[in-house]
Amino acid sequence: MRRLRTARGRWFPDYNTIVISDKIRVRDQRLVLSHEIGHGVMLHDDESPKHERQADQFAARNLICPDELADLYGWCEDERRIVAELGVTTNLFRAYVLSQAA
Template sequence: MQHLLRLAEDQRLRVVERSGPTLGGFDPATSTIRLSPGMRVRTARSVLAHELGHAHLGHGPATTSAIRAQQERQADEWAASRLISPRAYAEAELLRGPHLASLAFELDVTIELVLAYQRLLRQGAVPVAAA
């Protein structure tokens, strides 16, 4: 979590804990990432990485639901590629099998980020760990 907070600081982003309609949010106008209070560490880590993805990718307010869905997918994939290594994923799969919740627990991320990582693997966008 500390490396994510340092990354936010390096990008001159302010991270605040405040309730909202979702677990997190990124406001490009104020360079602020909002995290809902009271989340488990695994969830907070995943949400922060996702919101950092929005910031890194230059996402602004979505004008259509299709653009919003694309931005959410891209932010999840960006976060997954930063929080899950090929080796860790391979080891988690060997230990836990294909069960999404078990993989998420083992990798210390949310199910959404496991799904995003699996999309990246299918696209060949991340290297596969050596056996």
């Protein structure tokens, strides 16, 4: 098994295991875990840009409630504020928007 060095989390398909770094904030663990679960659900066996994008979209769809986002759009158009209110990263928010456009 490879060690976590710079990664915040990793899906190890050979072991059907996800490892999350103990060096990240607790509030970020759910973001990383959801991303890594996406790799597991889609049975990714590498870290290609395509697979990373798919895992981000999986995480975004599972962490962002469409109704909550619609409410936020009703009173706010500032992406940074929306991201903060949703408790996700800008990257995951943008992945969500892209997945909805497809």
